[in-house]
Structures are given as structure tokens and as C-alpha cells.
Amino acid sequence: MATKVNLGDKVRISFDYGVDGNGKQIIKRKAFPIIAGATDEQVYTAASKFASLCEKTLVEIEKIENYELQA
Template identity: 35%
Template sequence: MAQEILEASKMKLVFDYGLDEDNKPVYKTKTFNRIRLQASADQLYQAADAIGSLSAQPLWNIERNDTYQIGE
């Protein structure tokens, strides 16, 4: 039976930069690599909230991207 092994985790913060000339929303992202694999959602949220508070633009979204190795 195949198994998955968590290899890496990234946290991506998405900031709202307002609207462009066509009234479409503009978002910019900042990705943080090498996030602790054991970090909980609450811990990531607290870290993202602290980092987001340092920005002039509001924090729009927080994403976590995990990479797994699949094997037997």
C-alpha cells in the first residue's frame, strides 16, 4: 500500500492592492518556505496575522502548500 511522507510546507500570504484601471482586484503574494512541518493551522494563522500587520496593504488570504512524497 502506498504511503505519503510530508516533505515540505510553504505559507503564502495574499495581499489586497485594490483595483486596477478595469476595476479588477489586484493581489500580490509573499511566500515563506521551510515552514515547520508540525505547525498547526492556529500557529500559521498567528504568524501570518503578525506579518500581515506590518504591511500597508490588508491581508486578503492565507494559504498553506504541503509537498508529499508518495511511495511504498
Template identity: 35%
Template sequence: MAQAVLTGSKLRLVFQVGMDEEGKPILKSKTFNNIKMESTTDQLFQAATAISSLTNGMLNNLERNDSSEILAE
């Protein structure tokens, strides 16, 4: 049986920084590496809210990307 071991976590913030000529949103993202793997969803949301208050863009999306290594037992 194989086992997945969590090896890392990243936090990606996507900001809407404007609109193009066709009225579609212009999005830019910023990724933060080495996020503590034990961080809760609420903690990550609070951090993203604090970071977004320092930018000119509006927070559009927030993603947590976990990486795992799959090991054979």
C-alpha cells in the same frame, strides 16, 4: 500499497494592495518556504496576522501548501 510522506510546507499570504480602474482588487502574494511541518493552523494564522501588520496591504487570503512524496511499499 503506496504511502505519502510529507516533505515540505509553504505559507502563502495574499494581500489586497488596492483597486484597479474597474473596481477589481489588486492582489499581491508573498510565499514563505521551509515552514515547520508540525505547525498548527492557529500558529500559522498568528504568524500571518503578525506579518500582515507590518505591510501596507490588507490580508486577503492565507494558504498552506504541503508537498508529499509518494513511495511504493
């Protein structure tokens, strides 16, 4: 039976950098490690506060959970 081992979670924040010459939206992302045990609400609040300090418009906040599957 396979088990999963947590490799550490991250929050990824996406920002709108306008459009390119072809009219396609430019999105830039920044990822940060999450402290173990942080709730989803805490992660969202921290990411929102960080994004409010940036000049660009916030597009999305993602929580990325990384696991390794072992036999």
C-alpha cells in the same frame, strides 16, 4: 500501495493591491516555509502578525501542504 512523503509545508499570505485598469482586483502573494511541527494556530498567528506589519490589506492566509506520492 502508495505512500506520501512530506516535502515541506508553506504558508501563503495574499494582499490587496487595488484594481487594474479593467476593474479587476490585483492580488499579490508571499509564501514562507513552515517549521515542521507548527500547529495550524501557530501558523495562522505568525502569518497574521506578519501581515499586520505590511501596508496592504490582508486578503487571505493559506497553508499549503506539499507531498510526493511514491509507490
